[in-house]
Amino acid sequence: MSDGAPITTLDIEALKAEFPILSRDAYGKRLVYLDSAASAQKPRAVIDALSYTMEHSYANVHRGLHLLSNETTAAYEDARKTVAQFLNARSADEIIFTSGGTDAFNLVSYAMSVSEIGEGDEIILSLAEHHSNIVPWHFLRERKGAVLKWLDVSDDGEIDLDEYASLFTDKTKLVAISHMSNVLGAPAPAKKMARIAHEHGARILFDGCQAGVHGSVDVQDIDCDFYVITGHKLYGPSGVGVLYGKMDALRELPPFKGGGEMIDMVTTETVTYNDPPHRFEAGTPPILEAIGLGAALKWMRGIGIDAITAHEARLRDHVLEELSKLNFVRLYGRAADKAPIIAFSVDGAHPHDVSAILDRTGVAVRAGHHCAQPLMKRLGVSATARASFGVYNTHEDVEALIDGLKKTHEMLG
Ligand SMILES: *Cc1c(COP(=O)(O)O)cnc(C)c1O
Numbered sequence: 001m002s003d004g005a006p007i008t009t010l011d012i013e014a015l016k017a018e019f020p021i022l023s024r025d026a027y028g029k030r031l032v033y034l035d036s037a038a039s040a041q042k043p044r045a046v047i048d049a050l051s052y053t054m055e056h057s058y059a060n061v062h063r064g065l066h067l068l069s070n071e072t073t074a075a076y077e078d079a080r081k082t083v084a085q086f087l088n089a090r091s092a093d094e095i096i097f098t099s100g101g102t103d104a105f106n107l108v109s110y111a112m113s114v115s116e117i118g119e120g121d122e123i124i125l126s127l128a129e130h131h132s133n134i135v136p137w138h139f140l141r142e143r144k145g146a147v148l149k150w151l152d153v154s155d156d157g158e159i160d161l162d163e164y165a166s167l168f169t170d171k172t173k174l175v176a177i178s179h180m181s182n183v184l185g186a187p188a189p190a191k192k193m194a195r196i197a198h199e200h201g202a203r204i205l206f207d208g209c210q211a212g213v214h215g216s217v218d219v220q221d222i223d224c225d226f227y228v229i230t231g232h233k234l235y236g237p238s239g240v241g242v243l244y245g246k247m248d249a250l251r252e253l254p255p256f257k258g259g260g261e262m263i264d265m266v267t268t269e270t271v272t273y274n275d276p277p278h279r280f281e282a283g284t285p286p287i288l289e290a291i292g293l294g295a296a297l298k299w300m301r302g303i304g305i306d307a308i309t310a311h312e313a314r315l316r317d318h319v320l321e322e323l324s325k326l327n328f329v330r331l332y333g334r335a336a337d338k339a340p341i342i343a344f345s346v347d348g349a350h351p352h353d354v355s356a357i358l359d360r361t362g363v364a365v366r367a368g369h370h371c372a373q374p375l376m377k378r379l380g381v382s383a384t385a386r387a388s389f390g391v392y393n394t395h396e397d398v399e400a401l402i403d404g405l406k407k408t409h410e411m412l413g
Helices: 012-016 044-056 067-087 101-115 135-144 161-166 190-199 247-252 287-303 305-324 351-360 373-379 395-412
Strands: 095-098 122-126 147-151 172-178 203-207 226-230 241-245 263-266 271-273 329-332 341-346 366-368 384-388
Touching: 044 287, 067 095, 067 226, 067 241, 067 287, 095 101, 101 135, 101 172, 101 203, 101 226, 101 241, 122 135, 135 147, 161 190, 172 190, 190 203, 241 247, 287 305, 305 329, 305 341, 305 395, 341 351, 341 395, 351 366, 351 384, 351 395
Parallel strands: 122 147, 122 172, 172 203, 203 226
Antiparallel strands: 095 241, 226 241, 263 271, 329 341, 341 384, 366 384
16 A cells, blocks of 8 residues: 655654553663564554444444444444555455454465365465464365475575475465565565466465555555455554455355354255355454554554654664674574564573563563574574564664663673
């Protein structure tokens, strides 16, 4: 998506003040939140949308013939339209609300295992996938005899298109690949990858749980079959995610979960199903969470996606420059156009200890395998620390991280 807004310099202090949680402290120190790639904080606009709905017009959606139900249905469907615009989908009917990113991958995996993927069929994944875009495909390997083919990535997380193209055979049914790694932050050449997949008659699904946060996404331009984003990383609530599916791809898929709303007609002998997107939204959907996600995406659009990307690029350049001056820090992932997701280690220290010491200085970073064990193996480590920046982070936050790392080094060295 491009919202056409000029790239302005954001007033980050004012923007940050819209996030109530960021004014609390941590152990009496200024809180420096650098774990947005795991979950982002929520602006007042999202908090207000949730409380407004609960206080003013909450009821179950779609089934009601009364005022509150109609109002809530309108708000829920409006959120679907907002997501469609955010991803530049052709139609809001291509937007399915799920319970999160993980739920969306499981939906596609289950549905394709019924209708499209069987014994010997091949699925291409990269070594930089998040476990939630690995394990559902392992299910198809275990249960259906599907074959997983793994695409290597460079040390910086970049994809070689020739190597990618060489993995296709006439058995390839699907490519399931991250548009941006949650560890290395490098964007994938999505449009070229989609074209190559389609030349081989395969479907392509992108994991956009990170890419959707840090830059504009245009699913029509990429021309992918499926695209996944998740609410809690987009400054929205947890408990909601989105599966975008091209209408012809969605029409081919049988339902994943059965229940209310997803049916056309149920008798004691038969059942027929509703059209997408409702076919894939069995039961009461995440009503509040979807409305909150809509509010988050409107808030992002109000700031300007290009302005967010530009601010984050300045933070990335600043932190990479400062980290490269610390000879006891090792960086993972230096792709030129990467997002401000910075994986690193400190010589002689376990990442968990680095994170624990930084925490005491008020700086929250993540440490571990980041739900990407195949990537850890590829990088030759068992874990890393990871500082990930969001739109509300400042250059002062970068300096706090650097100071904290110097202290960590002194304490451990
Ligand atoms: C967070 C994340 C997921 C999982 O999304 P959930 O909504 O937490 O289930 C998948 N892929 C990537 C790249 C992620 O960062």
